[in-house]
Every structure is written in structure tokens, then in C-alpha cells.
Amino acid sequence: MGITFEQVSYRYKEQALVKQLALDHIELSMKTNQFITIVGAPGSGKSTLLQHLNGLLRADHGSIHLLDMVVPSSPAKLPRGLNQRVGLVFQYPEQQLFQQTIWEDLLYGPLNFEASRAEAELAASSAAQFMGLDEIILAKSPHELSSGQIRKAAIAAVLAAKPEIIVLDEPTASLEASSRVELMELLHRQCRDQLRTIIVVTHSLEEVLPYTDQIIVMHEGKIVFSGEPPVLMRCTDTLEAAGLQVPAAYQLYFALQEPLGLVELEHYPSATVLAAAIKAALP
Amino acid sequence: MKHKLMLGRYIEGHSLLHRLDPRSKLTGMFFFIAAVFLIDSYVTLLVGLGFTFIVILMTKIPLAYYVRAIKPLLLLIAFITLFHIFFHSEGVSLLKVGVFSIYSGGLEKGLVAAGRITLFISFAAVLSFTTQPDRIASALSSLLHPLQRIGLPVERLSLMLSLSLRFIPTIFEEAERIWKAQVSRGFSLADQPLKEKAKRMIALLVPVTTSAFRRAESLADAMEARSYRLGAARSQFRQMVWKRSDTLFLLSFTLPVYLITLLK
Amino acid sequence: MSFLHNSYDKPPAIQLSNISYHRGNQSVLKQLSIKIPAGQWVAVAGRNGSGKSTLARLINGLLQANDGDIVIHGRALQSEHFHDIRSKIGYIFASPDNQFIGLTVRDDIAFGLENLCLPRELIEQRIEAYAELLNLTSLLDRHPATLSGGQKQRAALAAVLAMQPSILILDEATSMLDSSFRDHLLTCLTKLHAEQQLTIITISHDIKELTAAERLIMLHDGALLADGEPEVLLKQQMLLEACRLEAPYALQLCRELKLQGIDIGESLCEQEVLKRLWALLSSKSLIATRSKR
Numbered sequence: 001m002g003i004t005f006e007q008v009s010y011r012y013k014e015q016a017l018v019k020q021l022a023l024d025h026i027e028l029s030m031k032t033n034q035f036i037t038i039v040g041a042p043g044s045g046k047s048t049l050l051q052h053l054n055g056l057l058r059a060d061h062g063s064i065h066l067l068d069m070v071v072p073s074s075p076a077k078l079p080r081g082l083n084q085r086v087g088l089v090f091q092y093p094e095q096q097l098f099q100q101t102i103w104e105d106l107l108y109g110p111l112n113f114e115a116s117r118a119e120a121e122l123a124a125s126s127a128a129q130f131m132g133l134d135e136i137i138l139a140k141s142p143h144e145l146s147s148g149q150i151r152k153a154a155i156a157a158v159l160a161a162k163p164e165i166i167v168l169d170e171p172t173a174s175l176e177a178s179s180r181v182e183l184m185e186l187l188h189r190q191c192r193d194q195l196r197t198i199i200v201v202t203h204s205l206e207e208v209l210p211y212t213d214q215i216i217v218m219h220e221g222k223i224v225f226s227g228e229p230p231v232l233m234r235c236t237d238t239l240e241a242a243g244l245q246v247p248a249a250y251q252l253y254f255a256l257q258e259p260l261g262l263v264e265l266e267h268y269p270s271a272t273v274l275a276a277a278i279k280a281a282l283p
Numbered sequence: 284m285k286h287k288l289m290l291g292r293y294i295e296g297h298s299l300l301h302r303l304d305p306r307s308k309l310t311g312m313f314f315f316i317a318a319v320f321l322i323d324s325y326v327t328l329l330v331g332l333g334f335t336f337i338v339i340l341m342t343k344i345p346l347a348y349y350v351r352a353i354k355p356l357l358l359l360i361a362f363i364t365l366f367h368i369f370f371h372s373e374g375v376s377l378l379k380v381g382v383f384s385i386y387s388g389g390l391e392k393g394l395v396a397a398g399r400i401t402l403f404i405s406f407a408a409v410l411s412f413t414t415q416p417d418r419i420a421s422a423l424s425s426l427l428h429p430l431q432r433i434g435l436p437v438e439r440l441s442l443m444l445s446l447s448l449r450f451i452p453t454i455f456e457e458a459e460r461i462w463k464a465q466v467s468r469g470f471s472l473a474d475q476p477l478k479e480k481a482k483r484m485i486a487l488l489v490p491v492t493t494s495a496f497r498r499a500e501s502l503a504d505a506m507e508a509r510s511y512r513l514g515a516a517r518s519q520f521r522q523m524v525w526k527r528s529d530t531l532f533l534l535s536f537t538l539p540v541y542l543i544t545l546l547k
Numbered sequence: 548m549s550f551l552h553n554s555y556d557k558p559p560a561i562q563l564s565n566i567s568y569h570r571g572n573q574s575v576l577k578q579l580s581i582k583i584p585a586g587q588w589v590a591v592a593g594r595n596g597s598g599k600s601t602l603a604r605l606i607n608g609l610l611q612a613n614d615g616d617i618v619i620h621g622r623a624l625q626s627e628h629f630h631d632i633r634s635k636i637g638y639i640f641a642s643p644d645n646q647f648i649g650l651t652v653r654d655d656i657a658f659g660l661e662n663l664c665l666p667r668e669l670i671e672q673r674i675e676a677y678a679e680l681l682n683l684t685s686l687l688d689r690h691p692a693t694l695s696g697g698q699k700q701r702a703a704l705a706a707v708l709a710m711q712p713s714i715l716i717l718d719e720a721t722s723m724l725d726s727s728f729r730d731h732l733l734t735c736l737t738k739l740h741a742e743q744q745l746t747i748i749t750i751s752h753d754i755k756e757l758t759a760a761e762r763l764i765m766l767h768d769g770a771l772l773a774d775g776e777p778e779v780l781l782k783q784q785m786l787l788e789a790c791r792l793e794a795p796y797a798l799q800l801c802r803e804l805k806l807q808g809i810d811i812g813e814s815l816c817e818q819e820v821l822k823r824l825w826a827l828l829s830s831k832s833l834i835a836t837r838s839k840r
Contacts, residue, residue, distance in 0.1 A: 001604050011797045042695055042725075088467040095457075096464040098489035112469025115302075147595055158468065174641075176595055178791040203725040206796075243727055248796035248817050255821055257459050271796060275803035282828075283810075417650045450651050452692040498645050504609055505646035508638040509659035509710065510630055518664045520657035520671075 001067050001163070003030040003197070004052075008062035008073075010048060022066045023059070024221035030214060032067065032165070032197045035188060037208045039201070040218035041243040046201045049218065050167050053199070054086040067164060083164050084113040087163030091170045093154035094142065102145070102153045103128075103138040109161035120160075127159040130194075131186060148179035152186075159190070165197040166190065172207060180207055187211070206247045210268045230266065249274070293415045298343040299528065300413040305422035307529035308410055309421060314536040315406050318543055319399050327543045328398040334539040335405050344412050352408040353401060360397045367393035420444040421523060438514065452496070458491045560585040560714055560746040561606060566615035568601055568769075572784045575601050576769040578615070585620075585713070586744035588736070590751060590760035590777060594791040597766040599750045601771035603716050606748075607636045620713070634663055637712035641719040644691065652678070652694075653687045656706045665708060677705040681735070690697035697728040704735070714746040715739075721753060733759050754795050757781060758815060765790055 005028040012022050020046050030036050040046050051057040052064060056072035065071075066086065069079040090096070101104040104122035115123065128138055131152040142150055153173065172180040172189070188211040191198045202208055208215075213233050217225035217239075225238050232238065233250040248255075253269040256262055260281045265273065300308070322328050353360075373388025407546060410419070424441030431437045464471075465486045472480050561583040562812055566577040575597045583589055593599045605609040605617060608629040617624040619632050649655030654676055660670040678684045681701045691699055692756065707715070715736075721729040733756065739745050757763055763777040767789050773780050780786055787794055794802075797820045801813045804824075811823040818821045 051463070054467055056466065083467065083469060088464075090460060090464045090467075093464065095494055096461050096468070096490055098486055098493075109468040112471070161468065177754075177793040178788075181793055187624040234731060243725075245726065251817055252796070252800065252820065256824070271799035271803045275807045275809075276822075278804065279807040279809065291618055331678065417654070438810070445650065446648075449691070452690070456692065501640065501642060501645035502648065504604075505640055506648060506658075507609060508607055508633060508636075508640075509648075510633045510662040511658075512630060512662070515630070515662075516664060516671070517667060518659045520654070520661055520667060522667070542661075 002032055002065070003067075004013070004028065004065040005052075006062050006065070008052065008059045008064060010052065010057060010059050021221050023052070026062070026221075026223055028216065028223055028226060030197075030199070030216075033191065033195050034197060034213040035191045035208075035211050036197070036199045036214045036216065037202060037205075037212040038199065038218060039203065039205065039244060043220075044218040044242070045221040046218055047169060048221075050088060050169055050199070050201060053086045053167050055082045084161055085163055086165045086167060087158040087161055089155055089158050089166065089168040089171060091159070091173055093171075094147075094150040096149070096156070097142045097154055101139055101141060102133065105142075105153070105157050106160045107139070109157055111138045113161055123162055123242075124160045127156040130139070130159065130190070131156040148175060148182070151175060151179070151183065155183075157259060163196070165199065167199045167201075167250070168204070169201045171200060172204070184208065184211060203244070205244055206249075209247055209249065210270060217244075229268065291411050291416075294344055294348065294412045296343055296413065298341060298413065300338070300409065301529075303413075303532055304523050304525050305414045305418040306426055306523060306525065307532050308414055309419065309422045309426065311533055311536055312406055312410050314533070314540065316403065318540045319402050321540075321543045321547060322399055322402075323395060323547060325395065325547050328395050330539055330542045330546065331416045332398065335402050335409075335533060338409055339405065342413055348412065349405055349408050353404050356400065356404060358465045360400050363400065364393040364397040367396050368472070404522050417445060418521075418523075421521065425516045425523065442513075446502070454491070454495055454498075457468055457485070457494060461490045461494075462487055558585075558618075559583055560587070560620060561748075562616075562618040563602075563605070564616045564618075566602075566605060566612045566617065568598075568605060568610065568612050574769055576605075576612075579766075579769070579771060580615075581764065581774075583746060584746070585746055586740075587762060588740050588747040588749075588760045589764060590749050590757045591761045591764050591766065592751065592757055592790045592792065593766035594789070597790070598769040599766055600718055601716050602766070603638070603748065603750060605631055606714075606716065607638055609638075634710060635712050636714045636716060637707035637710060639700075639703055639707055639715070639717045639720045641722050643696045643703065643723065645772065646703050647691045647699050651688050651690060652683055652702045652705075655691075655702055656709050659706055659710045669800070673709040677709040680708070681705045686716070696724050697731075700724060700728065701731075704732075708739075712745075714748070716748045716750075718750045719752070720749070721751065721756065729756060731754060752792065754781065754815065757792075778815060781815055 005026045008023055008026040009021055010023040026049070035119060037051065038046050048057060052059060052071070054068065055071060055078045061073050062283075063070055063072050066082070069085075071079060071082065073086060095123075097105045099108060103124065106128060107120045110120035110123045113119070133149070133153060137145065137149060137153070142153070145153065151171075155168070158166065168187070172183055175183065184207050187198050187200065190196045200208060209229055213230060214227065215225070215229050216223060217232065219242055224241070225232055225235065233246060233254070236246070239246060249269050249271075253262070253265065253274055256278065260278060262277045262281050265277065267273075269277070310348050319331060339346070368385055368389045369383050371392050372384065372386050373387030374391070375385050375387045377387055377390065378385040420441065423444065424437060427435065427437050427440070470483065470486055472483055475483065559582045561581070563581045565580055566579045567574070567575055579598075579602070582645060582647060588712045591599050591602065601610060605612050606619070608624060608626070611626070620635065622628060622632065647655055649657050656674045656677060657670050660673060665673075674687070678687055678784060679703055682703055683698070683705055686694065686698060686702075691702075694702070721732060736747060737759065740747055745762070749760060751757055758781065759778055763773070763775060764771065765778050765780060765786055767771040772789055773786055781792070782798060784794065794803075795815050796816045798815055801811055804811060809827070811820065811827055814820050814823065
């Protein structure tokens with residue numbers, strides 16, 4: 001199983017005269033039950049790629065294998081249930097909320113996917129609980145909530161449909177620093193505890209590095225890197241071309257690694273881990 | 284979605300028509316509409332077609348673009364033509380198709396009706412191809428300005444028009460995003476009775492409208508922050524300059540109008 | 548230069564005395580008093596709902612205080628003076644789209660200048676000059692729907708700076724954009740601040756933006772929580788938490804190192820941390836002096 005892209009190409013429809021491919025013969029593979037991050041400069045094709053995962057956009061060539069489904073290029077039919085099994089959260093998801101109360105919006109997804117009322121309520125309440133939304137918040141109308149709360153509510157609305165794969169486009173955009181950390185933690189827990197595959201598009205490496213198992217870098221419609229974070233951190237050219245900066249944690253780790261003879265760190269060098277490594281390297 | 288509509292698009296160029304003051308083009312269009320209303324026969328239609336053809340040539344924009352502008356309305360034109368053909372019984376009988384008879388009078392009425400719609404669209408295309416939307420808006424507001432004295436809120440209307448031109452593409456894009464987001468949550472209009480479809484559209488209309496209102500509030504703040512006051516004096520950066528060619532252009536409309544009136 | 552002493556001879560740029568503002572029955576600002584000398588770069592931090600944006604909007608009259616006085620450049624802020632005072636205060640909002648008024652970049656920059664009744668030739672000159680300053684010259688005739696967020700925000704900056712304000716307020720101007728825009732903005736502001744002695748107020752959640760300023764004001768629940776140097780305030784965990792800010796990695800590392808028995812004090816900056824670490828380790832001869840990266 002897993003998620004595989006085989007020679008997927010897609011051309012922007014409105015600019016048929018333009019030679020540029022939005023997705024240029026993409027070859028990609030991702031494992032399920034992992035936290036995967038996709039990064040790249042604006043215009044690199046990230047959002048286009050995401051929309052292929054739940055069938056909103058159809059490839060012109062190539063095919064996508066998702067779990068046990070195959071998504072062929074257009075005009076062949078989409079596999080049944082794709083929409084429900086792959087939940088897509090757009091940027092600023094709070095914009096899509098339209099019901100009188102948050103609770104009703106949480107029910108919207110499951111009911112659309114033909115859950116019974118009882119099933120929908122169960123799914124909605126567990127999604128709300130997971131995101132830390134209590135009954136008081138659920139009874140409120142969207143405009144009465146703070147930005148952090150409403151973001152969580154909008155994501156809970158997608159979680160309520162119980163997708164197996166959750167794809168999020170810049171989920172922390174515009175949030176306060178503490179809210180960003182909170183949200184990333186919650187997404188990580190979805191992956192670790194609920195065994196969902198999480199795919200996040202972001203331009204901020206700092207906030208995903210503590211959690212992500214795999215990073216994919218896109219540039220001008222192509223995949224220029226796919227692998228583990230520590231490996232990417234050493235590819236300064238790739239990072240620069242994608243408009244990314246090496247996060248502080250790795251900057252310090254690299255600066256100290258050789259001179260102090262620090263151990264090779266397989267995972268993210270959090271402050272705790274790095275301090276311990278430094279201590280360990282000293283006589 | 285937005286790129287399928289040819290009419291309403293501006294096409295870059297430096298022809299005489301491009302360089303004319305938008306006010307003369309807009310006024311010319313009104314004269315032309317008046318002339319088109321007077322057309323009621325093959326001969327007068329020919330005059331109209333001839334004049335329009337000359338104007339189209341002067342825009343130096345390939346005919347193909349004008350054809351594309353008319354395409355979306357071909358069905359309507361065909362329908363109106365056939366309607367006239369089958370339901371008018373003046374003149375000589377030409378053909379008998381089952382129960383229906385086609386008369387020469389009906390044929391003429393049908394073709395003339397088709398011709399009038401085509402002329403109207405062609406001239407609208409000339410206007411939009413050669414004039415940027417904001418220039419049309421400025422021209423409109425300038426031409427309506429005298430009506431301010433009888434209480435018409437021209438500045439407000441003109442502001443509405445220019446802000447619409449600014450924001451319609453943006454709001455369109457946002458509507459598309461919201462539609463995609465709802466589809467991702469299982470939104471579907473397929474296989475539903477009309478009443479249910481209408482109910483479901485709320486999932487699109489509410490968010491788009493709410494967002495549009497929020498935008499309007501933010502925009503008002505931004506405008507005020509840059510010292511805008513409704514009704515206060517402002518200088519004008521973009522200028523419209525009326526030249527001799529504009530006067531000549533307007534005067535040229537007297538020819539078809541005169542000819543058409545004469546030949547009616 | 549200490550912010551506590553108004554070492555300039557002119558009146559302070561902004562003076563708020565006992566300002567209160569409430570929305571409905573909720574109190575947003577409570578008897579706030581702040582004095583900002585001309586030419587100072589002040590950052591304002593606080594959690595959402597602490598009153599930061601309200602404070603900014605009171606300064607340029609978008610909102611009116613329920614109580615207290617506001618004095619800008621020695622003039623009391625009253626509705627008759629709004630137009631005059633707004634021409635001296637440039638305000639940049641968070642949303643690149645919702646402050647882009649014109650149909651093209653050129654028209655957008657012209658908008659504010661038209662409101663000031665400037666003659667066409669002068670408007671023309673200013674458009675050229677400020678487009679060049681912000682690298683927008685090739686984008687002058689583009690419709691905003693064809694521009695990226697960063698480009699639109701730069702256009703907003705050009706449009707506001709072209710009005711030549713003496714006070715510039717940036718209300719979370721970078722929150723919807725990525726870190727490269729933030730870096731460009733900070734470079735631009737640093738230059739403007741040095742060359743024109745512009746009074747700058749930046750409202751932000753971003754630590755780099757907060758540390759770029761000379762002075763940091765922290766608000767909590769509509770009242771003043773802290774007022775001092777960013778470097779000093781941002782090291783205090785309680786203040787960080789009250790403003791929903793996260794300690795930068797460098798600071799976290801300093802704290803963890805202390806727990807491990809390695810004391811290099813506290814710093815917000817990576818380069819500083821490295822410097823201190825090397826200094827400490829080589830002074831204790833724990834490592835031979837090797838070249839560091």
C-alpha cells in the first residue's frame with residue numbers, strides 16, 4: 001500500500017498556450033501512517049499536487065496509487081470513496097464554514113458521505129474532542145470564536161468524515177506562535193495514535209521538523225528531493241533553490257558537529273537532544 | 284471559468300480605436316444601439332453590417348476574435364431566427380415543411396433579427412476589446428457626472444463599479460476555492476431535485492457572501508487609512524483627453540443613422 | 548538611546564493618555580498610557596484579543612476611544628483632523644488583497660496620492676520613485692489577481708510610503724506571508740528607519756520582527772504588561788507565554804545547556820550562542836581552539 005505517483009503530468013487548463021507543466025512527470029512514493037511534509041517555493045506545484053490526491057484535479061498522464069485504489073489520468077472514472085478516504089484541508093479552512101453552529105458544520109461532512117445520524121454525531125464528537133473543542137465552543141457560531149479555535153474547528157470538520165489520509169495546505173497560516181505548535185502536535189498525534197497518514201504543505205520547516213518522517217521538495221513542477229529530513233538539511237543548494245532556510249536547530253547542530261565530534265543524530269536535534277549531545281561530547 | 288468568456292476581455296493594440304477617448308467610444312455605442320433599433324429590412328441591415336465591418340477592420344483585431352465573442356450566443360440567435368421564420372406569414376410562401384410554411388416575410392424578419400443581435404454583440408466586442416474595463420468605468424462616471432445635480436450618487440456608483448472590476452476576479456477565485464473545499468467534504472449537486480439543489484447551494488453562497496462582506500469592511504478601513512473621503516475633492520491621475528479624432532468618430536455615426544432612417 | 552527619556556526636542560510622535568476602548572460590554576483597552584518619541588521603532592506583542600490592533604486603529608482614527616486623549620505630533624486627535632493626521636500616518640494591514648484598491652499597481656500607488664490632491668506630475672514622480680524602491684517597476688501595470696501575496700504587500704508598502712508619512716504602522720503585515728517576505732521587509736524598514744528617522748510601530752507574533760525594533764510593548768487583556776528592550780523581555784518565559792510566543796531555538800538551547808551544567812547565559816540569537824559556547828569551552832581549555840563554522 002502507500003501512495004505512489006507514476007509519471008504524473010498535469011498542465012494548467014486555463015493557459016493551454018503556455019508550455020509550462022504544473023506537474024512534470026512526477027515520480028513519488030510515500031508510506032502510509034507517516035507524517036509527510038511537502039515544501040517548495042510558490043508556484044512549484046504543491047497545491048496542484050495536493051488536489052490530485054483527492055481527485056479534485058485529474059492528471060493528464062500517469063496514475064496515482066493511493067492505499068488500495070488507483071486514480072487513473074482523466075477521463076477515466078475516479079475510484080469510489082476517494083473523496084471520503086482522502087480528506088483535504090485547504091488554506092484558511094475557516095472560510096468554508098457556513099452552518100449556524102460549529103456542531104452542525106462538524107456533522108456536514110459525515111452526513112454528506114452517507115453516515116447515519118448516529119454515526120455522524122459520534123464521529124463529530126470524537127473529532128471535536130480530539131481538537132480540544134468543548135461543548136460551549138460547539139454551540140457557538142463561527143464568528144464568535146478566536147482564530148485558533150476556528151482553525152481547529154475547520155480541521156475537525158474534515159476529521160469528522162474519518163479520512164484515512166489527511167492532506168493540509170499550510171494549516172498554520174496566520175496563527176499565533178503557540179497555536180501553531182499546538183496544531184502541529186495535534187496533527188502528529190493523529191498520525192501516531194490514530195494511525196492516519198498526514199501530508200502537510202508548508203513553507204516553514206522549523207515547525208514540521210520535530211514531527212516529519214519524510215520531506216518532499218518541489219521546484220517548477222518537479223520533485224527535487226524526497227527523503228529524510230537530516231539528509232535534506234545538508235543539501236544547501238536544494239534548500240536555497242526552493243527558497244528555504246536551514247532551521248536554527250540544524251544550523252547549530254552542523255556548526256558544532258564536527259568541531260565537537262558530536263554523534264550523528266538520526267532525528268530532529270531538539271534543544272534537549274542537542275544539549276545532551278554536547279555534554280556527552282565533552283570530556 | 285473566467286477565460287471561456289471572450290466578450291469583456293481587453294486585447295492589447297495600438298489601432299485608432301484603441302487610442303480613442305473611452306467617452307467617445309461609449310457614446311458612439313449608444314448612438315449605434317439607437318441605429319440598430321431602426322433596422323428592419325435587408326437593406327438597412329446591410330448598411331449596419333457595412334459600418335460595423337469597417338469599424339472592426341479599424342480595430343486591427345483578427346475577425347476570429349469577434350467570431351469567438353458571438354459563439355456563446357449562437358444558440359439564442361438561431362432560436363430567435365427560427366422563431367421568426369416559423370411564426371410569421373407575410374410575403375410569398377417559399378417552402379412547406381410538414382405543417383409549417385416558411386414565408387419570405389418570415390425569413391426576412393428572422394434574418395434581420397439575427398443580424399441585429401450580431402451587430403449589437405460585435406459593437407460591444409469592439410468596445411471591450413479596445414478599451415480597458417477601468418477606462419469604460421471612468422468614461423461612464425464622467426458622462427453621468429452632470430446627473431449628480433439631480434441627486435444621482437455618481438461618485439458612489441463609480442466607486443462601486445471600479446471596485447467591482449478590481450475584486451470580481453479575486454472573489455471568483457475564492458468562490459472556486461470554497462467550492463473545491465466543500466466538494467472535498469462531500470458536497471454534491473448530482474441527482475438532486477431542483478429544490479434540494481437550491482438548499483445545498485447555501486454551502487457555497489454563505490461563505491462567499493460572508494467573505495465578501497468582510498473584504499468590504501477591510502477595504503473601507505484601508506481606503507480611509509489612505510485619507511479617502513467620499514465626496515471630498517481628489518486629484519485625478521488618469522486623464523481622458525478628448526481629441527479631434529474623437530469628435531470625428533462620433534460624427535461618423537450620423538452617416539449610418541441617416542442612411543438607415545432614409546431607407547426604412 | 549533610552550526610550551525612557553524623550554531626548555528629542557520635538558513633541559513625542561504619539562502620546563496616548565488613559566485610553567479606554569470597549570466593544571459592546573467587553574473592555575478591550577483599559578486606561579492605557581503610552582508615549583512614543585519621534586523616530587522610535589516600537590514593536591507591539593500580545594495574544595490575539597489583547598488589544599494590539601485596536602491600539603493601532605485608535606492612533607489613526609479608524610476607531611475612536613471611549614475615554615482618554617490621543618495626541619499626534621502635538622495635535623489632539625479629533626475627527627476634524629482625521630484627514631490631516633491620516634496623511635502623516637501610513638497603515639499597512641495584514642491582508643495583501645484587502646488593501647489593494649487600484650486596478651493595477653500603478654493605480655494603487657496613485658490612489659492615496661489622489662486623496663491628498665497632489666498634481667499629476669508629482670504623482671507620476673512618486674510612483675516611479677517608490678516602485679523602484681520596492682522593486683515593483685516591472686509590475687506597475689499588473690492587475691492584483693496576477694500578483695503573489697508578497698508582491699501585493701510590497702505594493703501596499705509603496706502606496707503608503709509614497710504618501711510620505713512620518714509614522715508607519717504595520718499591523719501583522721507579514722502574518723499571511725512567508726519568512727522571505729519578512730526578511731525583505733525588515734531590511735527595508737531598517738533602511739527607512741536609519742535614513743528618514745521614521746517612527747515605526749510593528750505589531751507582530753514573529754520573534755525576528757520583535758527583536759528588530761528598539762522597544763517592545765507587550766499588551767495583555769487591554770493593559771500594559773511590559774515595556775522595554777526586546778532582547779530583555781523576550782527572554783522571560785512568563786512574558787512569552789502571556790503573549791503566546793514561543794522561545795526561539797537559541798534560547799531553548801541555552802536553557803537546556805544550563806540544565807546540563809554548561810552555563811552560557813541566555814541569548815535569542817544563534818550566532819551569539821555559538822560565540823559564547825566557543826568562548827566558554829576554549830576558556831576552560833575543554834577544546835583546542837579549532838576553526839568554527
